[in-house]
Amino acid sequence: MGGRQRLNRIIEKIIVFILFLATSISVIVTFSIIYIIFSEAIPFFKEVSIIEFLTDTQWTPLFTQKHYGILPLLVGTLLTSVIALAVAIPAGITIAVFLNEYVSSRVRNVVKPIIELLALVPTVVYGYFALLIVTPALQKIIPDLQSFNALSAGLVMGMMILPMIASLTDDAIKSVPRSLREAAYGLGATRFQTAFKVLIPAASYGIVAAIMLAIARAFGETMIVTIAAGQFPILTFDPRQPVETITAYIVQVTMGDVPHDSLEYRTVFAAALVLFILTSIATSLSFYVRRKMAMIKR
Amino acid sequence: MKKARIIDRLFGMMGWTVTVVSLFILALFIGVTLKLGLERLNLDFLLGYPSRFPEKAGILPALLGTFWLFVLTLIITVPIGVSAAIFLEEFMKPGKWATIIEFTIYNLSGVPSVIYGLLGLQFFVRWFGWGPTLISGAATLALLILPVVIVAAREALRAVPNTIREAALALGATRWQTVWHQVLPAAGPGIATGVILALSRAVGETAPILVIGAAGFIAFLPKGPFDDFTALPVQIFNWVSRPQHGFIVTAAAAIIVLLGLVFLLNGVAIFLRWKWQQRQKW
Numbered sequence: 001m002g003g004r005q006r007l008n009r010i011i012e013k014i015i016v017f018i019l020f021l022a023t024s025i026s027v028i029v030t031f032s033i034i035y036i037i038f039s040e041a042i043p044f045f046k047e048v049s050i051i052e053f054l055t056d057t058q059w060t061p062l063f064t065q066k067h068y069g070i071l072p073l074l075v076g077t078l079l080t081s082v083i084a085l086a087v088a089i090p091a092g093i094t095i096a097v098f099l100n101e102y103v104s105s106r107v108r109n110v111v112k113p114i115i116e117l118l119a120l121v122p123t124v125v126y127g128y129f130a131l132l133i134v135t136p137a138l139q140k141i142i143p144d145l146q147s148f149n150a151l152s153a154g155l156v157m158g159m160m161i162l163p164m165i166a167s168l169t170d171d172a173i174k175s176v177p178r179s180l181r182e183a184a185y186g187l188g189a190t191r192f193q194t195a196f197k198v199l200i201p202a203a204s205y206g207i208v209a210a211i212m213l214a215i216a217r218a219f220g221e222t223m224i225v226t227i228a229a230g231q232f233p234i235l236t237f238d239p240r241q242p243v244e245t246i247t248a249y250i251v252q253v254t255m256g257d258v259p260h261d262s263l264e265y266r267t268v269f270a271a272a273l274v275l276f277i278l279t280s281i282a283t284s285l286s287f288y289v290r291r292k293m294a295m296i297k298r
Numbered sequence: 299m300k301k302a303r304i305i306d307r308l309f310g311m312m313g314w315t316v317t318v319v320s321l322f323i324l325a326l327f328i329g330v331t332l333k334l335g336l337e338r339l340n341l342d343f344l345l346g347y348p349s350r351f352p353e354k355a356g357i358l359p360a361l362l363g364t365f366w367l368f369v370l371t372l373i374i375t376v377p378i379g380v381s382a383a384i385f386l387e388e389f390m391k392p393g394k395w396a397t398i399i400e401f402t403i404y405n406l407s408g409v410p411s412v413i414y415g416l417l418g419l420q421f422f423v424r425w426f427g428w429g430p431t432l433i434s435g436a437a438t439l440a441l442l443i444l445p446v447v448i449v450a451a452r453e454a455l456r457a458v459p460n461t462i463r464e465a466a467l468a469l470g471a472t473r474w475q476t477v478w479h480q481v482l483p484a485a486g487p488g489i490a491t492g493v494i495l496a497l498s499r500a501v502g503e504t505a506p507i508l509v510i511g512a513a514g515f516i517a518f519l520p521k522g523p524f525d526d527f528t529a530l531p532v533q534i535f536n537w538v539s540r541p542q543h544g545f546i547v548t549a550a551a552a553i554i555v556l557l558g559l560v561f562l563l564n565g566v567a568i569f570l571r572w573k574w575q576q577r578q579k580w
Contacts, residue, residue, distance in 0.1 A: 008472060009472075011474075012472050012473070012474045015474050016385070016389055016474070018381065019381045019382070019384055019385035019389060020385055020389075022377070022378045022379075022381030022382045022385065023381070023382040023385045023386060023390075023399060025378055025382065025444070026382065026399065026402050026403050026406055026444065026445065026448070027399065027402050029406060029417075029441055029444070030402050030405065030406060032417060032421065033409060033413060033414075033417050036416060036417055036420040036421065037413075037416070039420075040420075091316050091320065094309075094312060094313055094316045095313070095316055095317055095320070097309075097313070098309075098310070098312075098313025098314070098316070098317060099313075099317075102309075102310050102313050103313075111317060111321070114321055114324070115317070115320060115321070117324065117561075118320070118324055120498065120502075120560050120561065120564055121327075121502075121557065121560075122501075122502025122503070122504065122531055122556060122557075122560065123502070123504065123505075124502070124504040124531045124534050124535050124538075125331075125502070125534070125553050125556065125557065127535075127538065128331075128534065128538050128549060128550075128553060129327045129331075131538065132538075132546060133326070133327060133330055159320070159323060159324075162320065190302050190303060190305070190306035191306055191309075191310070192302070192305050192306040192309045193302060193306070195309075213408065216408040216410075217408075219410065220408075220409070220410025220411065220412065220413070221410075222410065222411065222412045222504075222505035223504045223505055223531075223535065226505075226535075227535070227538055227539075247410060247412045247505070250412050250415075250416065250509065251412065251505060251508055251509060254415070254416070254419060254508070254509045254511070255508055255509075255511075260424065268416070269416070272412075272413055272416055275410060275412075275413065276409070276410075276413060279408055279409060279410055280405060280408070280409075282408065283404060283405050283407075283408030283409075284401075284405065286404075286408070287401055287404045287405065291397075
């Protein structure tokens with residue numbers, strides 16, 4: 001009896017230790033990502049000065065006349081992301097408010113799952129849509145739109161991110177106490193006033209957290225921009241022009257046959273470092289805001 | 299007062315417009331793809347091999363590659379993800395360490411998939427010497443969806459009422475026995491739903507697989523985890539990047555298959571969830 005119990009206790013300890021090891025894998029993965037980026041980025045910055053990297057306006061590591069300025073890739077990433085977010089944030093919040101306050105639950109139960117279908121479509125498929133459907137259609141309105149351009153890549157990326165904003169905003173609005181909503185309607189507020197003067201301010205932490213996640217998502221989106229925005233690292237703010245994002249550059253070089261342990265190969269990791277910093281800031285802010293929200297609720 | 303009414307109405311109209319336009323665009327995208335691709339979608343296409351000639355090209359190696367990836371990713375990610383979720387929900391005390399791990403998992407879910415690709419390239423392909431094989435691809439995808447699996451499994455575990463745990467503990471069960479015999483079976487369908495949803499995302503992932511070096515043109519079928527491979531999304535990307543019009547049609551046909559797979563997986567997950575809610579006794 002005593003022996004059996006002791007054996008049980010030892011087995012229990014071993015199992016809990018295995019569970020702990022599984023949990024620690026996420027920490028190991030985090031450090032591995034940081035390690036692989038820095039182990040190639042540091043040798044890169046030994047050959048290229050950080051000043052040149054941050055201020056040079058050309059990015060031509062694969063040409064004979066080499067320049068290592070990240071700005072064209074960074075601006076490409078920001079340009080496509082801003083277009084995407086300019087679509088996804090207003091449209092996502094509008095849909096969330098609309099489905100919550102304006103329509104019957106019957107309509108909501110039909111529309112919501114269909115909107116969420118948008119999030120299931122693989123990004124390579126969105127890239128196909130952007131290149132072969134959206135760009136030709138837009139070219140009829142904007143004649144000097146290039147066949148690879150930041151505009152349609154950004155717009156389609158907005159479609160992809162929209163359901164994420166809509167569903168996280170929906171969660172945030174739903175978590176506002178009923179009493180607040182009923183008080184607003186009781187005082188004679190319209191649906192619009194209730195939504196934008198009571199519910200959204202009360203849900204603002206959740207919505208800000210959602211927007212931060214969407215920003216990280218837009219920065220990191222790869223296939224849509226690789227297919228539809230082009231692979232020409234030109235420094236431009238013109239959405240009609242082709243641009244290259246950091247992510248598209250990573251795909252372009254790793255798919256090619258650049259030898260490992262070369263400076264060209266390391267440019268990928270220097271670019272990835274910038275991307276990793278940007279997305280980490282956005283997700284960390286999102287985490288911070290969510291924690292703050294949880295604390296206030298308590 | 300009147301102005302407020304008008305704004306209210308206007309926003310309602312805007313809501314309808316935005317919703318209808320979004321649904322219309324989705325319908326348009328799918329409609330155009332179906333119109334282009336359906337004519338190519340036949341048995342020869344599904345069972346054929348890639349070809350330089352678009353009208354002869356098929357997707358069998360890609361389809362099989364995607365199937366292999368699905369199974370291997372499942373095998374790698376489920377034990378790790380569910381174990382981590384059990385530890386975090388059932389054994390870890392809240393505090394500084396719990397917050398740090400939660401922060402880590404949250405941040406990992408925000409890391410772009412292309413960076414997971416770089417991780418896979420450096421670790422699995424180069425250091426481990428696995429090369430651009432199925433196992434490298436599956437391991438990379440498994441790490442990519444791990445945070446999603448952990449979060450989903452935790453939610454399923456949290457949905458199990460505490461009374462079940464308390465009853466088991468009161469009868470003298472140890473904490474692990476409680477988890478293994480009571481909590482895990484009760485949370486099982488919820489976990490399965492989350493895992494399938496996460497895997498449906500992995501099936502459509504392209505960037506990490508491209509980065510680790512999956513080929514876009516493979517004329518043989520992979521026979522084991524250590525074979526080179528291609529996958530459906532990579533095949534689509536390969537065709538989209540070609541100039542001939544014929545490959546646009548082939549890509550559309552492959553997109554129909556990929557969307558069908560992803561929607562089917564989600565349908566299964568939703569069905570499981572629904573079934574579970576019907577059976578739930580608490």
